[in-house]
Amino acid sequence: MSSILIKNIGTLVTGDIENPLRDADSVYIDDGVVRQVGQAIDVPSDQVVDAGGITAIPGLIDSHSHPTFGDFTPAQNSLGWITHYLHGGVTALISAGELHLPGLSLPPPPQVALSLALLAKHCWNNLRPSGATVYGGTLLLVPGLKEEDFDAIAEAGIRLVKFIFYDYSLLPNGEAGRYVKWAKERQIKVKIHSGGVSRSGVSQVAGFDIIQQLSPDIVGHITGGPIPMPEEDVVKIVTETDQYLEICSSGNLRMTARLLEVARDQGAFRRVLVGTDTPGGTGVIPRGMLREIGFLSSVAAVPPPMAIAMATGNVGRAHGLPIGLLKEGRPAHLVLLDRIQGSVAEDALDSFAKGDLPGVSVVITDGVIRISGRSQQTPPPERPATIQGG
Template identity: 40%
Template sequence: MKVAVVNIGSILTGDLAAPFAAGDVIVMNEGRIETIGTDCPPDCDVVIDAAGTVAMPGLIDSHVHITFGDYTPRQRTVGFLESYVHGGVTTAISASEVHVPGRPRDPAGVKALAVAAMKSFAEYRPGGMRVHAGSLILEPGLTEADFAELAALGVWMVKAGFGDFTDPDEYAPFVAMARAHGMVSMVHTGGSSIPGSSGIWAENLLAIRPDVSYHVNGGPTAMPEAGFARLVEESEIALQVCTAGNLRTTLLTAELLTGAGALERLLIATDTPTGSGIMPLGIFYTISHLVSLGGMAPEIAVAAATGNNARVYRLNSGILAPGRDADLVLIDACAGGSQDDALSGLRNGDIPAVGAVVTAGVPRFVGRSRNTPQTQRTVRVAHSNVVERFDGAAH
């Protein structure tokens, strides 16, 4: 399917180095972005009129507690991932399948869980969302051969923080084995989040050396404040801030990374569904907090939730550029609000209205999200050769 979005007001790329792109037309073909410019080819199957709204990459939530299917046993809710698409989230990354009821804790069990989750979401796209599942929960007894076996099967993520270890520093050799096999490693940060887990502080992270400090701002409680500066100054670890964490230390993390010239290490996620609930608009709320309270430019905050995540997790999405995955969201100021465009709204502390979501080059809905107020401008399908409604009327 060849899809074009025309009459775009501005284009946020998600790339910190070049956060805006020139042009007002994005053409997508066979799941990838073909061109960004000013010309709309005549052979498009679908043409979406953006009506002057802002185009941005689909949000990448790099901390989602999936289980199997579009269901969360923690909140006993069906359809939460499809609902996140209506919040502009086009990619979810598993924070490990730790919420699976009765989850196994032995090496054979955690290996089987990771493989099953990874394979079950390989083709399953709730609401059109990509879900990267199957994050190995690190447990005592795993061996080098286990990591080699899992890597050969396609598992590429590991999670530390919920295993049966007495001292968090004991995760270090397991993270090193994962890295040797090309896996991305994440470590719980902050106080205990569920019964049986333990607090993990900056000194532990500096010993473990993961790729990502999960919810460095607390999940839900933050580590001692002195640790934030240590992580920024003494490591290259990506620091993920989550909506379900501590807002004050979210702003502190962004301030420290800005001062160090290291904003490429800032990742935005939600850490949901958890006890904090289901948050389809969670990432947009954190973006609005960083912009309105922390003084961050909107395009930079968007990059922290898109291109930065894509770089750390080695994804082809997250940046609007030719050859990248065609995951795109149109946003605007909310109808009835005090601001005239999405970026001004973010500076004011408002979440944006979502007017359309495209994933893998396929429009998932056009016109109005069920989770945000209406856009000020009317986004619509201007032309379609496809016998399908994209207005989300069924929702």
């Protein structure tokens, strides 16, 4: 695999919410891994990217996605949607369940849910549309699963299970609690569909009480997907639990602004995750993650480097994945971006701060340049990076 030296980076965003900016202007990548980050790195490389003073960020990770199979979604009969998201700076997507499979009964019988998760995981292991990684095969938790089913998914490398269709009137029988225990014993994360009913019409309503009883790792779309739980429940989850708080583009913007207010007061920004909860009724939104970062930065007053960390490093940490940080030893997924001509912003971070979309110039995944010059999904960046070699 080839090596890349990126030089003349204007601003480097790390994805680490504790230390979101780093004083560095160059990144050296070899064999798919970030090897060096620093000032004026000068090593021979197969390709040289001159960033020309623009901003580098880790590849965005959509914390809540609904892939089905391949680069097609039956949710909106849309082809090439993952490629379009890559052009919106999204280098990885985490499945919240392959529940849009045409004809799938909801909730699926337990053996169907298990089979679907294993099949999806198998397929996504072998498929990276345009270079994007899909963490697929998320098991939909339904009544009737056995402990050996959790062995099977753990062995397949599945790292996420999700409550959405589980009938919570069954909680007194202890089964759902055992699912959480079995998952955690196998280092599998548990996510829950929170709030009101989804487009499926059969997802279960979950607010603070259910979430407190189940104790999942991640409260999925806490500010609505599309309907949030009552505001007092949102506040209690921030103040009384240590769960991850996932914000999705499918949600309620007023509640998102409120969540950030409470999270700021609680010093809980490290628990906030960003996703889109698409494809679905909200559509296919290639610029969804960029827009979400812009909303958090410009309306909810989150400093842009921290809002980016909520869409990168926080998501990787919450899901137990090695991605989301632009630092030595991590997989080389990164994006170069800048202000768009005509914007009042000075650069990419200032664009987010002012609520403007930035323009994507370069996207690298696994140490390979997938997009160069400009994205097909954003207006062109004012100062596109230039590439030599390769």
